[in-house]
Amino acid sequence: MNKPVIIDPEGLNQLISTLTRMGFQVVGPTVREEAIVYEKLESIKDLPEGFTDEQDGGIYRLKRRSDKALFGYVVGPHSWKKFLHPPERRLWSADSEGNDFKIKPEKLESPKFAFLGVRACEMHAIAIQDKVFINDKYVDPVYQIRRENAFFIAVNCGQAGGTCFCVSMNTGPKVDTGFDLALTEILDTDRHYFVVEVGSDRGAACLEQVTHQQAQNEEVRQAEDVVEKTSGQMGRTLDTTHIKELLYDNLEHPRWDDIAERCLSCANCTMVCPTCFCSTVEDVTDITGTHAERWQKWDSCFTMDFTYLHGGEVRASTKSRYRQWLTHKLASWQDQFGSSGCVGCGRCITWCPPAIDLTEEISQIRDSETQTSKPT
Amino acid sequence: MMARKSKPKVAVWKFASCDGCQLSLLDCEDDLLAVSQEIEIAHFPEASRAVMKGPYDLSLVEGSITTPHDAERIHEIRKSSKFLITIGACATAGGIQALRNFKDVNDFISIVYATPDYIDTLQKSTPISDHIKVDFELRGCPIDKMQLLEVISAFINGRKPNTPAHSTCIECKRRGTVCVMVAQGKMCMGPVTHAGCGALCPSYDRGCYGCFGPQETTNTGSLSTQLKKLGADDDEIVRTFRGFNAYAEPFRKESELHDKENH
Ligand code: SF4
Ligand code: SF4
Ligand code: SF4
Ligand code: SF4
Numbered sequence: 001m002n003k004p005v006i007i008d009p010e011g012l013n014q015l016i017s018t019l020t021r022m023g024f025q026v027v028g029p030t031v032r033e034e035a036i037v038y039e040k041l042e043s044i045k046d047l048p049e050g051f052t053d054e055q056d057g058g059i060y061r062l063k064r065r066s067d068k069a070l071f072g073y074v075v076g077p078h079s080w081k082k083f084l085h086p087p088e089r090r091l092w093s094a095d096s097e098g099n100d101f102k103i104k105p106e107k108l109e110s111p112k113f114a115f116l117g118v119r120a121c122e123m124h125a126i127a128i129q130d131k132v133f134i135n136d137k138y139v140d141p142v143y144q145i146r147r148e149n150a151f152f153i154a155v156n157c158g159q160a161g162g163t164c165f166c167v168s169m170n171t172g173p174k175v176d177t178g179f180d181l182a183l184t185e186i187l188d189t190d191r192h193y194f195v196v197e198v199g200s201d202r203g204a205a206c207l208e209q210v211t212h213q214q215a216q217n218e219e220v221r222q223a224e225d226v227v228e229k230t231s232g233q234m235g236r237t238l239d240t241t242h243i244k245e246l247l248y249d250n251l252e253h254p255r256w257d258d259i260a261e262r263c264l265s266c267a268n269c270t271m272v273c274p275t276c277f278c279s280t281v282e283d284v285t286d287i288t289g290t291h292a293e294r295w296q297k298w299d300s301c302f303t304m305d306f307t308y309l310h311g312g313e314v315r316a317s318t319k320s321r322y323r324q325w326l327t328h329k330l331a332s333w334q335d336q337f338g339s340s341g342c343v344g345c346g347r348c349i350t351w352c353p354p355a356i357d358l359t360e361e362i363s364q365i366r367d368s369e370t371q372t373s374k375p376t
Numbered sequence: 377m378m379a380r381k382s383k384p385k386v387a388v389w390k391f392a393s394c395d396g397c398q399l400s401l402l403d404c405e406d407d408l409l410a411v412s413q414e415i416e417i418a419h420f421p422e423a424s425r426a427v428m429k430g431p432y433d434l435s436l437v438e439g440s441i442t443t444p445h446d447a448e449r450i451h452e453i454r455k456s457s458k459f460l461i462t463i464g465a466c467a468t469a470g471g472i473q474a475l476r477n478f479k480d481v482n483d484f485i486s487i488v489y490a491t492p493d494y495i496d497t498l499q500k501s502t503p504i505s506d507h508i509k510v511d512f513e514l515r516g517c518p519i520d521k522m523q524l525l526e527v528i529s530a531f532i533n534g535r536k537p538n539t540p541a542h543s544t545c546i547e548c549k550r551r552g553t554v555c556v557m558v559a560q561g562k563m564c565m566g567p568v569t570h571a572g573c574g575a576l577c578p579s580y581d582r583g584c585y586g587c588f589g590p591q592e593t594t595n596t597g598s599l600s601t602q603l604k605k606l607g608a609d610d611d612e613i614v615r616t617f618r619g620f621n622a623y624a625e626p627f628r629k630e631s632e633l634h635d636k637e638n639h
Contacts, residue, residue: 033554033581058602060559077554087550262601265593266567267542271549282538287407287414287525289533298550303542304592318593353557353567354598 002198004215004223009070009192011210012183013044015153018209019114024151027083028116029076034062036076038083041116044070055162055235055346057355068192071185074161075119075345079274080126083113084146085133087298091281096290108141114151118179120172121164121343123154125274127178131337132277151202154179156227162235163346165359169238171343173230181207184223195223236346238359239366240330243340246366247331251323255365260319262354267300269348269356270325275341280305301325326358384433384532387419389453391439391446392473392501396518397464398422398438403521411525414532430456434531437510440466440473440501447498447507454508461527462504465517465620469589472517474501474623478635501623514539515570517587517620523572540571541592544584548575556583561606563616568594568626589621596630610634 007015016026026041031048041047053073054061065072094103118126126147133143157164157173166172175182180203183194195215198204215223270276280299285292299306302321307314315321333341342358349357388398402423404411418428435457441447454460465471476484477500485492504510514527523539530537540546544566548555556578557564564583566575572588590596600613608616617631632638 033556034559035554037552037554058558059561060555062559077549077559078552082552087552262595262598264567264595264598265543265591266545268545268549268555268567271546283535284526284538285529285533285535287410287529287532289529298546300542300546303540303546305540305542318595351555351558353555353564354602 002204004220005196005198005207005212006215006219007194007196007207007210007212009044009194011212012070012194014210015181015206016041016043016116018206019151022206023112024114025111026114026116028153029071029073031062035060036062036073038076038078038080038117047071047117048073052159053161055350057163057349057357058351058353059355060350067187069158069185069187071117071155071183072158074157074159074164075122075347077272077347077351079272079345079347080115080118080122081129081274081276083115084126084150085129085140085143085277085279085298089142089296091294091296093291093293095292101292108145110142110146110149112149112151113146114153116153118152118154118175119157119345120154120175121166121169121345122274123152123175123178124169124171124343125345128275128337128339128341128343129277131339151206152179152181152199154182154199156182156184156223157230158185158226160230160233160235161346161350163349163357165234165236165238165344165346167231167234167237167344168240168359169340169342169344174227179203184226186219186222186226193219195219236344236349236357236359238342238344238362240340243362244331244334246362246369247327250365250369251327253365253368255361255368256319256323259322259356259361260317262356263318263322264354265302265318265321266353267302268351268353270300270302271298272347272351273329274345274347275329275343276300278306301328322356326361329358330362383414383416385418385428385431386415386434386436386528387430387432387453387457388417388422389419389435389437389439390421391437391450391467391504392442393439393464393466393471395422395438397467397516398436400463400519400521400524401436404525407525411528415528432457433459434528435460437462437467437504438464440470440503441498441507442473442501443497445496450504450507459511459531460508461512461514461531462510463514463516463519463524465515465587465589466501467504468513468515468624469621470501470503470623472620472622475618477501477623478618478631503623512537515588516572520572520574542571543567543591544569544571544573544575544578544588547571547573548578548584551575551579553578556581557602557606563603563606563608563612565599565616565619567591568596568599586617586619586621586627589624590626594626596626597633600630600634610636 133140154175179199182197329341556562565586566584570588613634617627
């Protein structure tokens with residue numbers, strides 16, 4: 001693959017216009033409602049220049065930085081899931097015709113997205129959703145078309161957040177696969193530039209339209225140092241040793257009751273998780289009864305309807321629902337899809353109002369297990 | 377589809393309430409014409425003076441029971457209705473007027489009215505379902521007009537309405553609103569509140585007030601702990617849970633736990 005190159009912030013701006021000219025809708029981080037969210041971008045002016053975030057369990061605060069970094073923060077409340085697997089969409093509609101009815105499928109069209117600022121953990125999350133939606137027997141055509149059209153400009157994290165633990169999950173902070181271009185932002189005292197790795201031919205073709213120069217060894221080394229430093233800053237850690245067995249062996253652990261005391265069953269964790277993929281369908285008719293529609297909406301294992309079978313819910317208690325969520329994420333996901341369902345992005349910790357922290361819950365379960373299995 | 381034999385006769389009834397929920401029906405603008413073509417409005421004093429006698433196929437009941445007379449009247453309405461749906465926080469939980477349930481109503485009467493003797497009222501404001509069997513409850517203060525249309529459509533077409541009982545947070549996240557509680561430390565009732573409004577208040581940068589009442593699985597105690605972390609004292613927690621759905625059981629119990637008068 002091509003050698004790394006250097007672009008400056010103006011080069012990044014050219015990249016955005018190039019992609020826009022090529023028919024892409026460029027989406028990426030921007031400041032809105034006191035947070036950094038993912039929305040449509042027109043130019044680098046829309047990026048959160050000079051902003052950062054402070055994150056901890058149940059707390060997110062947007063803060064000013066002392067420099068003009070464009071990517072000086074980590075992941076926020078949104079994930080790319082909202083573009084690839086939209087929160088609400090119509091699957092089909094139907095109209096009655098005489099004694100029959102006619103189904104109108106939805107048109108399979110979607111904007112071509114260019115995702116700017118995708119972090120390593122997020123690339124892994126998308127790879128996990130690929131397994132769910134396209135690399136299996138049953139393909140979700142909407143996800144497929146959006147995914148196959150997407151262009152990825154990844155960013156290596158220049159700092160880790162208070163709830164990040166990608167190092168534990170082996171998913172970051174360095175972007176390793178799946179990108180077209182990957183940037184590392186460098187802020188020297190007198191220079192602001194990006195070291196760009198090229199991951200695909202179309203990435204290389206795009207770069208041709210942008211002012212750039214070959215990266216010197218020193219610059220490449222500086223980029224490596226940035227990622228190295230970030231690796232040492234993880235806000236959280238998760239010991240994943242035999243984690244599947246740990247969870248399967250502890251389905252009746254008292255810690256689940258303790259969590260249930262705190263858990264609101266609000267489903268925020270599943271909504272923000274970039275790998276959670278569950279959805280429900282709602283069938284509606286209009287008042288005349290001659291027109292019907294089926295809608296798909298993000299769902300969560302924290303709702304009662306999720307396990308409603310004739311006459312009752314399978315998982316009626318909050319305890320059973322939280323346990324299902326965490327056990328699926330970290331254990332049964334491995335049996336089902338061959339990898340962990342968690343990429344260590346920390347969103348479920350930050351955006352859980354009562355600050356339930358899966359890394360802490362696992363360590364509590366692990367510690368008490370170690371104690372009980374120790375001979376006394 | 378088979379043509380329907382005749383239009384279902386629908387009646388709208390009012391008890392102790394502000395009329396806001398019934399007006400949602402008139403507020404259905406574009407859809408109102410379609411609605412009126414599919415149903416026969418047999419009794420709806422807010423909209424038309426024409427009154428048809430029962431029995432009615434569907435009764436929509438707004439308001440709570442606050443007087444001995446109303447406690448009688450609701451039984452008559454039940455008898456003349458095949459299907460009965462209560463609409464709004466007053467009818468489903470007792471409404472804001474249920475705040476009196478936490479005090480002695482006679483104290484209020486003597487303060488508020490010049491001639492207290494004329495007032496014939498019950499000690500408590502109670503939801504319709506405390507008095508009669510209700511076939512379906514539509515939450516909200518006020519109800520959401522799209523949900524009302526959905527419920528009427530579902531009734532006419534003999535299907536289950538889509539009015540999910542999960543948290544407001546799910547609606548909040550689906551629309552991409554940034555959580556005001558996590559990102560700004562604002563108090564929000566969303567995690568314990570029934571969906572239905574589409575998470576309106578957080579999208580206007582405010583915490584949820586709980587207008588749609590308790591969601592299917594409330595953990596009000598955990599939310600109170602959270603509100604305390606955000607700086608609320610017991611009085612504020614009492615006020616937070618004592619809104620339009622103050623008398624809905626999970627909210628009532630939680631407010632009583634923090635109410636000094638109970639300790
Ligand atoms: S988890 Fe890792 S890759 Fe993801 S935002 Fe945090 S540091 Fe970056
Ligand atoms: S479980 Fe939590 S930390 Fe793991 S990927 Fe989902 S949101 Fe991120
Ligand atoms: S773990 Fe947290 S975010 Fe998830 S449902 Fe429970 S309270 Fe809500
Ligand atoms: S703003 Fe309120 S309703 Fe929205 S996610 Fe946060 S707690 Fe839930």
